Amino acid sequence: MEGMNPPTIKDVAKAANVSVATVSRVLHNLDGYSDKTKQIVMQAVEALGYQPNAIARGLVNKRTQTIGVLFPDVSSSFSSDILHGIEEIAQERGFSVIVCNTAEEGKRTLKYLQVLREKQVDGIVFTSEVLKDEYFQAIKDMRVPVILVNTMSQKHMIPYVKVDDRQAAYQATDYLIQKGHREIAMISGSLKDQIAGYPRLDGYRQALADNGIEYMESRVAIGDFELESSRKAMQKLLTEAPPFTAVFAASDEMAIGAMNYAMEQGLKIPEDLSIIGYDDLKFARMVHPPLTTIHQPLTLMGRMASEKLIALIEDKGSQVSSSIVSHHLVERQTVRSKP
Structure with a gap:
């Protein structure tokens, strides 16, 4: 009966309408094919549930050691303080950071999620705006972990770091x-x-x-x-x-x-x-x-987000919890006691 045997590399080649050699090149991350071909091959691999051998699998799942960070306004001092914390931990742990400026009202959020997907980032830190359903879906399709900073989602159970x-x-x-x-x-x-x-x-x-x-x-x-x-x-x-x-x-x-x-x-x-x-x-x-x-504590919030994300990247099965970080009042000179 057909379909009982696990799919072979030949089945993938047939489904993708390319040669076995091309499938092999894609799986081993060699060059000599277009991005489009790679996408078609990877879609066929996924659709058929093809499991290459462990060595090849390691190559396919190879991490890029990069994290994507989305900010509505990169130039703000608020964002740069958070970023400082994210980068500090990322550098320590051998990850580099790609920063995306999504502009107000998330005009460019979906576009940037697509860019991060193409760059094959290992995880995403999403900050300071509402996680709309379409963003959630796009991130889910990427199959990478995500941590929220300075925002949270009532609807989707995603770990966050924020103040009350x-x-x-x-x-x-x-x-x-x-x-x-x-x-x-x-x-x-x-x-x-x-x-x-x-x-x-x-x-x-x-x-x-x-x-x-x-x-x-x-x-x-x-x-x-x-x-x-x-x-x-x-x-x-x-x-x-x-x-x-x-x-x-x-x-x-x-x-x-x-x-x-x-x-x-x-x-x-x-x-x-x-x-x-x-x-x-x-x-x-x-x-x-x-x-x-x-x-x-913005820099601390960035550090915590980075820690949580890297924990999820390095162990897909791990669980991380959300954190409400403590705020405090700083008295300076713009408030006076009213007699």
Whole structure:
């Protein structure tokens, strides 16, 4: 009866419509054929379930010792801090890193996943944006492990490394309240953003509620994690919102944009207005006055992600767990106690 015998290299050649020699060359990673031929042969190998001998199998499954990392904005200080941690561990363990800039709203994410697939990376670190179904599917098709950083998926069980955003935002807001502020505005990321947008707004609202302060939608403006849009958000708050004495910005970049605009309008910080940020990027220490903020251990997060990913690459059967890393508040000079 046909199909009982394990498929042979001849069967693969026939299915792929190439010679046995070509199949052999592909399996041994020799050259002399096009990428298209290689794809057709590998598809035939997979479809038939052909198992070459152990030596050949070792060549086919040969690792490239590379990791792909996807960032929505490579130029940000936030991304470079995470990358620093990823690369540190990767270098130590003999892996090189390919960095892809997926641009805002993941415009280029699928394209880059395709590039990483062609480069045959051994694993992927996916950061800072929502893992859409189409990305998940593309990664699944690549059959490589993936770790999420600064994001998580409710739907797909993928290990992640992140801070508890809701709790951190709660702490930032509560700190302003402990300093005597009750009229507190917020500059938030997009509320469509289930990762860093909505949960941080939620933490702010909860801190107000727990302290008996009414939440006002008019005191929240969207700054979309960028300097320019946060300047506009600050302008909106100063012209349209009920008066406030303090602002919680859901990122340092937005805090600095807001500070910048407020100072141009002649407001003194922290005398007239207190501001607290979120991230503790390097430049939070360098602005004037230095920014009070929530510290995220970004380089550590990168290191942990790299560790987890390499563990999965080196032992396909291993299990790694997700990690919620701890944040803390860094007091500098942008918040004053309200008499």
